[in-house]
Ligand SMILES: Nc1ncnc2c1ncn2[C@@H]1O[C@H](COP(=O)(O)OP(=O)(O)O)[C@@H](O)[C@H]1O
């Protein structure tokens with residue numbers, strides 16, 4: 001009984017929650033802002049990467065392969081630290097938020113790019129030829145025929161990657177961006193109590209669980225329809 | 227039959243894929259309202275010839291003139307010209323994420339820039355023309371192969387093409403579904419459509435073709451009315467091919 005109460009005081013301390021809530025809430029907003037910046041940017045960058053892959057030119061393809069391979073191979077944490085701590089040595093002062101956004105853009109656009117490329121390549125060429133034979137331009141065929149199907153085909157992978165990215169935003173705490181994990185750790189060290197970390201964990205879960213559910217349902221539907 | 231003006235004129239058409247020459251100098255005139263039927267062994271270049279006629283394949287040399295417009299000229303807007311040249315493929319190539327109506331409407335909306343209501347009206351009329359008015363709301367997977375191919379025909383017809391190219395339109399169909407597609411093609415022909423048809427349906431050729439071309443190894447070996455090509459071919463290669471087909 002004694003230990004249970006101790007546990008409660010250490011992890012679910014209501015008094016501490018109340019005291020830490022302003023800083024935790026600000027951390028939550030920062031995490032949300034980060035996700036809402038990094039995911040759309042990454043998707044856009046990924047779409048550009050995937051579209052560039054359809055250009056039949058070596059001069060386009062080689063730099064693309066280098067870009068994608070490089071930023072997929074680079075551990076995202078190393079990338080973040082490199083940009084945040086390294087760029088100032090090259091004379092570029094960059095805010096923590098900008099550094100994190102740039103690092104994530106390089107990383108996620110490569111992943112999203114590969115996923116969307118696989119989606120585009122899954123659409124039979126004949127459909128594009130049919131579209132072109134009726135006068136649609138290359139881009140119109142891409143927009144109206146290929147992309148809607150391509151996105152649908154790789155939707156589980158897109159969501160799965162988005163989940164991954166959302167989780168990885170906690171890496172930003174390393175470069176002192178005051179997002180949820182960073183703020184929780186601040187609160188923890190100020191209060192000498194693990195409750196803020198627990199609260200942050202619960203917030204992450206509540207934030208991401210709907211995506212996990214959606215993904216699970218989509219995967220079941222994909223399996224059922226095959 | 228009195229011949230109308232030349233609608234499609236092909237001169238000295240050559241096409242190579244890498245080192246292999248697939249078309250070795252094709253000369254061909256197709257007249258308005260004419261149905262030209264093309265036969266020949268697999269790999270003889272029939273599909274490539276059709277695909278050059280709307281530049282899905284880029285010719286290596288030669289000229290192609292459609293309805294007075296040079297297909298190869300720099301100033302030619304190929305997308306504008308393509309809607310004048312309908313094409314029907316062996317595998318239908320419908321867009322599976324759109325209904326039959328959506329398939330027919332796409333180019334009306336995006337190429338001809340018709341307002342939605344007008345595009346829909348034209349598309350419904352085209353579907354009615356191929357006997358599928360009641361399938362407008364169905365997705366391709368909900369249709370039989372024959373119905374899918376008729377939707378593909380409607381998709382081309384809706385753009386009011388000057389000429390239609392058919393590349394083995396019934397080869398992917400179960401035998402019992404071939405008839406409905408051929409009947410649709412007959413109707414098109416009777417309405418005056420100019421057509422180039424690659425197919426093995428000799429019965430259709432006898433009944434509907436004005437002229438039959440026999441191709442082999444990238445060349446037109448022989449051409450003439452169906453009776454000549456099927457019953458009294460002049461070239462040994464034609465005779466061998468026709469005999470082989472008749473045995474099936
Ligand atoms: N995209 C291509 N790349 C390389 N070779 C091709 C391509 N398309 C067709 N060919 C070759 O060209 C020849 C003629 O093909 P095709 O026109 O499809 O013949 P057909 O329709 O009479 O069967 C074949 O040998 C085929 O392998």
Ligand SMILES: [Mg+2]
Nearest residue numbers: 272273274394
């Ligand atoms: Mg062929």
